[in-house]
Amino acid sequence: MSFVQPAPQLADPYHEDRVLQSWLARVLPEAQRRAAEPDFIALADYARHAYVRQTATTPGEPLLTHFDVWGNRIDRIELTETWREGPAIAARHGLVADGHDRSLGEFARVQQFAKVYLYHAASAFYSCPLAMSDGVATALRGASNASLRKRVLPHLLSRDPATFWISGQWMTETAGGSDVAMSETMARKNSDGTWRLTGRKWFTSAINAEVALALARPEGNPGGADGLALFCVETRNPDGSWNGITIDRLKDKLGTRELPTAEIHLHDTRAELVGETACGVRAIAPVLQVTRLWNAFGSLSTMQRCLALTRDYAKRRTVFGRALIEQPLFLDGLSGCEAEFEAALQLAMEVALRLGRVEAGAGDAQDVALQRLMTPLAKLWICKLGVHIASETVEAFGGIGYLEDSGIPLLLRDAQVFPIWEGAGNVQALDFLRALEKLGMDPLVNAVDGWLEDADGTIAQADAEAIHGAIRHADTWLRDHARDADSLQAGALRLGTTCARSIAAALLARHAAWAQRSQQDTAPAAALRRFCAHGLDRIFDPQARA
Secondary structure (H helix, E strand, O other): OOOOOOOOOOOOOOOOOHHHHHHHHHHOOHHHHHHHHHHHHHHHHHHHHHHHHHHHOOOOOOEEEEEOOOOOEEEEEEOOHHHHHHHHHHHHOOOOHHHHOHHHHHHHHHHHHHHHHHHHHHOOOOHHHHHHHHHHHHHHHOOOOHHHHHHHHHHHOOOOOOOOOOEEEEOOEOOEOOOHHHOOOEEEEOOOOOEEEEEEEEEEOOOOOOEEEEEEEEOOOOOOHHHOEEEEEEOEOOOOOEOOEEEEEEOOOOOOOOOOOEEEEEEEEEEEEOOOOOOHHHHHHHHHHHHHHHHHHHHHHHHHHHHHHHHHHHHHOEEOOEEHHHOHHHHHHHHHHHHHHHHHHHHHHHHHHHHHHHHOOOOOHHHHHHHHHHHHHHHHHHHHHHHHHHHHHHHHOHHHHHOHHHOHHHHHHHHOOOOOOOOOHHHHHHHHHHHHHHHOOHHHHHHHHHHHHHOOOOOOHHHHHHHHHHHHHHHHHHHHHOOOHHHHHHOHHHHHHHHHHHHHHHHHHHHHHHHHHHHOOOHHHHHHHHHHHOOOOOOOOOOOOO
16 A cells, blocks of 8 residues: 555644743743633634644635525625634633633733634634724723723623624725725714714625724814724614625635625714714724734744644654654754744733733833833734744645645635734834834833843853843934934834844743743753844844945
């Protein structure tokens, strides 16, 4: 009988994830971890079940039917099996609710995002509406419309599948994504005080959501971003029909194909003002801060899936007389990707920890500053890294990795969305510059110094010097270019990447020192050496000549 290569098997995403286990052991209080562990285990079990199902069935996509047999416009959307399972999983395991549960204290976001990390890769991007729901809940908590808050928030934060809602966010129009000032959707206030929206929304992810936040310009408001207001739309009427919404088509996308993303028209769609009749972009900003962190964790989840499958495959694949995992060149490449991933997880988890502290009222000015500065950095760097590691995974599997029914191309196609959603890398770099204008580099430099001090005497001196050198070069470069707006903007992506890698390295150094002292685990220190060897500093003068 001819040889048949054994397929890779997915290891337990919770118990066999050394990086996650080590971080949780250091940070999450033991009692809280024990209480959350049944959810962690259940989500990991679901991930393995979903992976087996994915590899044994033909992938599906949502189906849009515009008219029923009698000619009535119905715009019915049939969802895939994974998406039909999503509400029960999300509600029962608190994937949105945990982040807003004040009983969890400053670790609420850590617990939540550990669950998101375990779930995303198995979710067929049901994590997308969960991210938006989390962001919308965050925005509504601070909204002045108390009746809206009282009616919608309990649904978004419900742990009961029967009452759980998801939300969308409708910002993008045909003029483009990031420049929302050109939005054309209009809002009209009726004599009874109610609002109606009319216009076109070009990208509405999770159009099956029960509610959505939408930007629209009230009649008489000036042009520009400040003339927009933020509205909440309940997508269905009490009888189940669409609330003045027609679905033109579902998007045909590179990836995220089970996620129903639509082009829609609004025709006198009933809406409720969230806050003021202007400055809606500012009102929706809390949504973006939360969803950007979801993007980072979704990318991490994809990376973890890529690396787990690659490592298992390499143990099963024999080439030139020995297992692929024993081939020095292959192992070197895999170890490099794993080091990058480990540093990235440290950064994302630190942002989640700081966000939880701030929201619980346990944070200080340093926590506020670091959370604001590091959120765009995590989105910028981690999401680009995810595409790189997914691409390396396709190559590691060779020809099989290029075949759709292996499931490997899906990882790459889906990873590509993360650098785009909620603002591409350039948008994140410019947002980082805006944060620096208010907060400066001192919070980052001081934090890096503190983390390295915690690691003093444990990590290699060369690594500490590399981290110090990179963050200080970033600080110097920023000061040197502060008065040259064009040079500052041109170098923003390089500055942001340098800061992200320097911060991630310092966090990994702190964790590596703890792991060696507390668990006699030298793996994080090895990852740190490799990560620093890849280089931290991405800043250069494009005008310089050799």
